[in-house]
Amino acid sequence: MKTHQMVGHLIRRLNQISTQVFAKNMQEAGLGLTPVQFAALDAIATHPGIDQVGVASEIAYDRATIGGVIDRLEQKGYIVRSISERDRRAREVRLTKRGQDALKEAFPVVTALQSQILPGLSDSEKAEFLALATKVVTHSSKE
Amino acid sequence: MKTHQMVGHLIRRLNQISTQVFAKNMQEAGLGLTPVQFAALDAIATHPGIDQVGVASEIAYDRATIGGVIDRLEQKGYIVRSISERDRRAREVRLTKRGQDALKEAFPVVTALQSQILPGLSDSEKAEFLALATKVVTHSSKE
DNA sequence: CAATAAAAATATGTATACATACCATATGGG
DNA sequence: CCCATATGGTATGTATACATATTTTTATTG
Numbered sequence A, B: 001m002k003t004h005q006m007v008g009h010l011i012r013r014l015n016q017i018s019t020q021v022f023a024k025n026m027q028e029a030g031l032g033l034t035p036v037q038f039a040a041l042d043a044i045a046t047h048p049g050i051d052q053v054g055v056a057s058e059i060a061y062d063r064a065t066i067g068g069v070i071d072r073l074e075q076k077g078y079i080v081r082s083i084s085e086r087d088r089r090a091r092e093v094r095l096t097k098r099g100q101d102a103l104k105e106a107f108p109v110v111t112a113l114q115s116q117i118l119p120g121l122s123d124s125e126k127a128e129f130l131a132l133a134t135k136v137v138t139h140s141s142k143e
Numbered sequence C: 001c002a003a004t005a006a007a008a009a010t011a012t013g014t015a016t017a018c019a020t021a022c023c024a025t026a027t028g029g030g
Numbered sequence D: 001c002c003c004a005t006a007t008g009g010t011a012t013g014t015a016t017a018c019a020t021a022t023t024t025t026t027a028t029t030g
Helices: A007-028 A035-046 A052-059 A063-075 A097-116 A123-141 B007-028 B035-046 B052-058 B063-075 B097-116 B123-141
Strands: A079-083 A091-095 B079-083 B091-095
Touching: A007 A035, A007 A097, A007 B007, A007 B035, A007 B123, A035 A052, A035 A063, A035 A091, A035 A097, A035 B007, A052 A063, A052 A091, A063 A079, A091 A097, A123 B007, A123 B123, B007 B035, B007 B097, B035 B052, B035 B063, B035 B091, B035 B097, B052 B063, B052 B091, B063 B079, B091 B097
Parallel strands: none
Antiparallel strands: A079 A091, B079 B091
């Protein structure tokens, strides 16, 4: 079997295409958010006061990676961290005004770029791909 | 739209699942190859004397990343680099005996793990997924 | 209630992933 | 032949991605 035909290789290429589309559209919109940063902002906006472990499990990352992502979001002034009163080990995370604005700006861009992520597929093929991918991810996260 | 349902997010999760399956199977087989390292070894085996840019374009990476990958393969004693006589800027890359052995050992493992990468899908669904993914990647690399 | 296990962050180390800049070399045109 | 340009590789910087270890704090259990 050729490497090019292997599933893992194809998925990596899809991810590559996806992140490039994301970066390109973000840049054109004058926003510097990466896919992870956007996902984290969205998760925090949906669950204000969530802790870092919560963010990690919401978007399926490990704690260590999320720590770095949140560091950078904090440096950009998009979020604030505070020690939880309920559990002093935990850091509660919330959007700042700037973070809310950035997310509000990013949302339509991200929604619009979805259609560019699977170039060459018809609408029904895209739907089929989405259904299959969802099935795999759902199945995998149930274990 | 929820982040979880976005194409990019799903693709990232698929890639995550894929790399985890790869790492797990490699480790169980006592091999320490990453997906990129395997792909690079395979490309070099198929094109002995290929230069680094050649490897990069074979497996769709940038020069900088491949440089690091090849550094590590060299450190492991799997490949050797030599200055090309045709073009003294270029480094020709070849497998060592150890590299050939490692690749030979890895191949059946990688072939076998393919079936674990899309858990929850039937064989026909896997084939459908593969066809759609191939279509996207092919379409995208034609530009 | 003290000992201990578990959990939240962080730190550390390794490996992608890629943009940009830089150096050495090659190549094409004048 | 000279020069502008392009190309191969490396260096640098940023951002994931994750395993493992460590610290602080919490929860559990004998």
